[in-house]
Each structure stands twice: as C-alpha cells, then as structure tokens.
Amino acid sequence: MTSWRTKVLPPVLAIVFSLLICSVALLISGSDPLQAYGTMIKQLGQGTTAVDTVNLATVYYLSGLAVAIGFQMNLFNIGVEGQYRFAAVVAAIVGGAVHLPAVIHVVVILLVAVLGGVAYAAIPAILKVTRGVSEVISTIMLNAIVGGIVAFLINPDQFGVLTGNNLRTQIIDPTGRIPGIPIGDATLFGFVIIAAAIGFGYWFMLNRSRFGFDLKASGESSTAAAAGGVNAKKMTLIAMLLSGGVAGLVAMPELLGRDYSYAITSTQGYGFTGIAVALLGRNNPGGIALGALLWAFLDKSAVSLETVNVPKEIATIMQGAIVLSVVIAYEVVKRADLAAAQRRVGRAFGNGKPASVAEGGAV
Structure with missing residues (x-):
C-alpha cells in the first residue's frame, strides 16, 4: 500500500530543492x-494575476491529464x-462556420x-499496436507536422481571415462561447468547471472502474495483464485515444472563453508543459491540479x-529544477519506504511470527 510519504514528500522535496538551486x-x-520570492508572491495579489493564474492552470491541468492517461500505460505521449x-x-x-443555438453550438x-x-x-496509436513503432518517435514527428497543417488551414485561401498582420479563423458566434465568472x-x-469534471472522471475511471x-494492470505488466485476460494491445490503443481526446480540449478554455478564434500566433508549448505537470x-x-x-x-x-532587477528567467530555472x-x-x-518495509519483515522474522504461522499452516 502506498504510504502518505510516497505521495506527499516527493513533490515537497522537489519544490524545496528547486528553491535552494x-x-x-x-x-x-x-x-x-x-x-x-517575496516579489513573486506579492505579485499574486496584484491586479488580475490571481485569476489569470487559475485560468492558465486550467489549460495546464487538461494537458497534464492527457499526458497522465498515457503514463498509466507506460506510454510517453509526447x-x-x-x-x-x-x-x-x-x-x-x-x-466559426456553423451558426447554432446556445449550448448546442458549444x-x-x-x-x-x-x-x-x-x-x-x-x-x-495504430503504429504502436500494429508495427511496434515507438510512440515517442511518431508523436515527435507529428508535432513537427502540425505546424504546417495549422498554417495551411489558416491560410486565406482555405479557412483563414487576415486581421491586421495576423491570420486567424472566423470569429465564433456568442452562442458558441462559454461565459466566464466575473471576479473583481x-x-x-x-x-474551469468542465476541467474539474474531467479530472473527477479521470479519478473515477482509475479507481472505481474495471x-x-x-x-x-497493463501498465504495470502487460504479461501479467494478459494472463488475467486483458488485451494489452487493445488497452494501449484505448489509452492513446483517450489521451488524445483530452488533449483535444487543452486549447478550449482560451478559445471559447477569451479568443473566440484560433490564430497563427496562438500560444504553443502547452503540451510539453503538461508532461512536467x-x-x-x-x-x-x-x-x-496543484x-x-x-x-x-x-x-x-x-x-x-524585473521590478527588483532580477531576470525573470529565474522562474524557468525553478521549473526546470522541479x-x-x-x-x-x-x-x-520509494527506496526509503522499501527499506522500512524490509526492516519490518526482518523484525517479524526475529520475533518468530513466521514460525508460528508455519505451524498453524502445518496443522
């Protein structure tokens, strides 16, 4: 059974270590x-920083969930x-192309x-289960390809609209937007409510479903899972598709809650941040979520x-150190817990408990 130390101590130690570095x-x-550090904490109470932080965390959370689903199967969905x-x-x-009633549009x-x-x-996913192609290699190549796909689709000759010096898709009607929650x-x-529901669904799936x-089980040992009647290849395929489905929602908080169109200059890098999260x-x-x-x-x-003459890149160093x-x-x-478990077993043998158990079993 996983102890509280295994769950709580590692991230705490990681944060403390990064602070020291x-x-x-x-x-x-x-x-x-x-x-x-005081300036960074104080900034959280300035203007809209706190709400902006939660908004950005919502995007990171969805990206982290998408990566985590793959990790459960020992798949590195980069x-x-x-x-x-x-x-x-x-x-x-x-x-931007369809015009539908509210809710249905969303x-x-x-x-x-x-x-x-x-x-x-x-x-x-298909390359992985049919040809054994590493998902790391195939997804890295697809990451490189998507830039060209986005540029092609947002071209004015296709579905793009030139706004100033920026190319973007058609603006989504108000019926296709998700209203925000005013805070000051x-x-x-x-x-953020939908993201929380997705997180709950992820928890329920892992802990309350077959x-x-x-x-x-397939992630721990495909051989053992197969012995129990689980098709490891099928689970790999499903895990990758689920991961991709959640990944598809990563940009939705910004698209439906702030931007209402997707531009050639839209923020990138959320997927890689999700790995760290x-x-x-x-x-x-x-x-x-934390x-x-x-x-x-x-x-x-x-x-x-920068207001205290400190390079803002120090935050990037902290993230990398984490x-x-x-x-x-x-x-x-993990090794400390294992050593503690071994000591408990040693004490149990020293107290003669296994012998009494063996005698009981012999009877």
Missing part, C-alpha cells in the same frame, strides 16, 4: 533570494502538443475538438522579478 543562482548573481493544436484549429474552423465545438485530438492520436476586474474561465484497473502530480488528478497551479504561478509572477528533482525525490522516498 534558484537561491544559489540568485546569490551568485548578486540578488536577494528572499526579496525575489504528442499532446500536436494533438491539441490540430484539434484547436479544426474546432475553431467548425465553430457542444458541437467540444465534440469536434475531442474527435480532432482522437484522430491525431490515432496515428501513433478579472474573468475566470467558465471552462477499465481503470485493467489500464493500470503530470510528473509533478504523479498522475494523480489532485496532484496534477502542479498546474504552481506552474502557472511561476509563469505569471515571473514578470514581477522537473529534474521530482523524479529523484520519488525514487529516494
């Missing part, structure tokens, strides 16, 4: 670490980046986004460092 870097550069961008541009094109856009993510994830001068994405058990959250929906909030906080508050240290921290705590 950044503190050393700040001291070497002649800056005060306490002043830098293609979330390509899957969400492909889904976003297709959903934006359809959303549902259609979300369905197209999910199907777009599934379709783009299906390529590496800021607006919280309404999609499919979730089969998924985790999933690692930090250890594939647990609650942990991924990891997403931490990552978004570091992104949004980094700008404030990613590197989280793996080490989990391994250290």
Whole structure:
C-alpha cells in the first residue's frame, strides 16, 4: 500500500530543492533570494494575476491529464502538443462556420475538438499496436507536422481571415462561447468547471472502474495483464485515444472563453508543459491540479522579478529544477519506504511470527 510519504514528500522535496538551486543562482548573481520570492508572491495579489493564474492552470491541468492517461500505460505521449493544436484549429474552423443555438453550438465545438485530438492520436496509436513503432518517435514527428497543417488551414485561401498582420479563423458566434465568472476586474474561465469534471472522471475511471484497473494492470505488466485476460494491445490503443481526446480540449478554455478564434500566433508549448505537470502530480488528478497551479504561478509572477532587477528567467530555472528533482525525490522516498518495509519483515522474522504461522499452516 502506498504510504502518505510516497505521495506527499516527493513533490515537497522537489519544490524545496528547486528553491535552494534558484537561491544559489540568485546569490551568485548578486540578488536577494528572499526579496525575489517575496516579489513573486506579492505579485499574486496584484491586479488580475490571481485569476489569470487559475485560468492558465486550467489549460495546464487538461494537458497534464492527457499526458497522465498515457503514463498509466507506460506510454510517453509526447504528442499532446500536436494533438491539441490540430484539434484547436479544426474546432475553431467548425465553430466559426456553423451558426447554432446556445449550448448546442458549444457542444458541437467540444465534440469536434475531442474527435480532432482522437484522430491525431490515432496515428501513433495504430503504429504502436500494429508495427511496434515507438510512440515517442511518431508523436515527435507529428508535432513537427502540425505546424504546417495549422498554417495551411489558416491560410486565406482555405479557412483563414487576415486581421491586421495576423491570420486567424472566423470569429465564433456568442452562442458558441462559454461565459466566464466575473471576479473583481478579472474573468475566470467558465471552462474551469468542465476541467474539474474531467479530472473527477479521470479519478473515477482509475479507481472505481474495471477499465481503470485493467489500464493500470497493463501498465504495470502487460504479461501479467494478459494472463488475467486483458488485451494489452487493445488497452494501449484505448489509452492513446483517450489521451488524445483530452488533449483535444487543452486549447478550449482560451478559445471559447477569451479568443473566440484560433490564430497563427496562438500560444504553443502547452503540451510539453503538461508532461512536467503530470510528473509533478504523479498522475494523480489532485496532484496534477496543484502542479498546474504552481506552474502557472511561476509563469505569471515571473514578470514581477524585473521590478527588483532580477531576470525573470529565474522562474524557468525553478521549473526546470522541479522537473529534474521530482523524479529523484520519488525514487529516494520509494527506496526509503522499501527499506522500512524490509526492516519490518526482518523484525517479524526475529520475533518468530513466521514460525508460528508455519505451524498453524502445518496443522
């Protein structure tokens, strides 16, 4: 059984370790670490930073969930980046082209986004189960291809509209938008509720369904799962498609809650951030949420460092240190738990408990 130390200590150790590394870097550069960290925390209470942080964390959370589904099967779906961008541009094109009643319009856009993510994830999934092609290689190549697909689709000769110096899709009607939640001068994405529901669904699937058990069993050992009647190839295919489906929703909070169209200059990199967030959250929906909030906080508050003559890149160093240290921290705590378990077994043998059990069994 997993102890609380295995769940809580690793991310805490990773964050502390990254703070120490950044503190050393700040001291070497002649800056005060306490002043830098205080400025970042203070920034959270300035203007709309807090709400902006939650909005960005919503996007990171969806990306982290998409990656985590693949991790459950020991699949490294590095293609979330390509899957969400492909889904976003297709959903934006359809959303801008159709004119439907409220709610129905939103549902259609979300369905197209999910199907777009599934379709783009299906390529590496099929290659994996039929030809044994590494999902890492195939998804990296698809990430590179998606840039060309987006550029082609947003071209004015296809579905794009030239607005100033920027190319974008048609603006989505108000009926296809998800209303935000006003908080002071800021607006919280309404999609945060949908993201929370997706996180709950992920938790329920893993912990309260037969499919979730089969998924985790196949990830632990495909041979053992096959002996129990689980088709490992089928589970691999389903896991990749589910991961792609969730990835298709990554850009939806911004598309339906702020931008209402997809531009050639739309933010990239959410898929790669999701890998770090999933690692930090250890594939647990609650942990991924905390990891997403931490990552978004570091992104949004980094700008404030320039007011105290500290390079904002220090936040990037902190993020990198977290990613590197989280793996080490989990391994250290895991080995500590294993050593503790071995000591308990040793004490049990020393007290003669196995002998009494053996006698009982013999009788």
